Amino acid sequence: MRLILAGLLFLAGGALFSPALAQDNAVDPIDATLSQCLEKPAADSTTGMVACFNAARDAWEKEVVRAYSNLSATLDARSRGILRGTQKQWEAYKAAEQRFQQARWARDRGTMIAVTLASQNADLFKNRALTLRGYKAE
Template identity: 30%
Template sequence: MVYRLFIVCCWIGFTCSAWAQEAFLEAHPIDIELDLCLEADSNFTTNAMISCLNTAYMAWDNDLNEHYQLIMDQLSTELQDHLRNSQRSWMAYRDREVEFMMEMYGSFQGTMWKLSIMDRKLEITRKRALELHDYLDVLTFQR
């Protein structure tokens, strides 16, 4: 299940070792759904794979926003300001990273580069969502 995405990532030139290690340790339901989508016989085209990745991206983005709000609800005003600034900086990073990839890969031939962009955008968002999970776990544990 994880293998297909791992192979796709390696095939397009990305190193997915951190993602693969996390996935083997404990698979998140969003990642499981992504794997199932990518493994479906009907999803062998680039556009179908991009659709699978986009669905997972949207799910991780929703998860990120939910956890952000749960954390904000538990923080003091001062810490809310710090997290808000951190989140704004992260969003700027994400947007600039995607912009760079679109510019760089946009000049390459072939549709597989679209997979690279979508996979990276997904992974950036997934990583931030998991960071927010960790923050919420710490806050929950401390109460």
């Protein structure tokens, strides 16, 4: 048990000092804009919060495209093909996730489910953009 715990601590310590994670210490401009939007009086409503998260999602979606293009330009043909395949799989996952969110179960959850789903969608694109950025940084 101690050996497993020591190994996990070692891995966590290594991750804390990775260059990709060091970049994450600075607040991304998209996240800063989202925070500013959520602080405005208009974000006191469900509709206002959803609008803020949707704007962040749109910005992260553009960042996914930019980060993908930047990374793709640095790869050899075989790696570029593999990346293209993973991107298509991610896009299929994203589409399936969005179909699920629009299913009947979401309609019976009250108004705050819209905020939760909008936030999760923004995070979905953010995580992909950061993953692509991280590959380029390495």
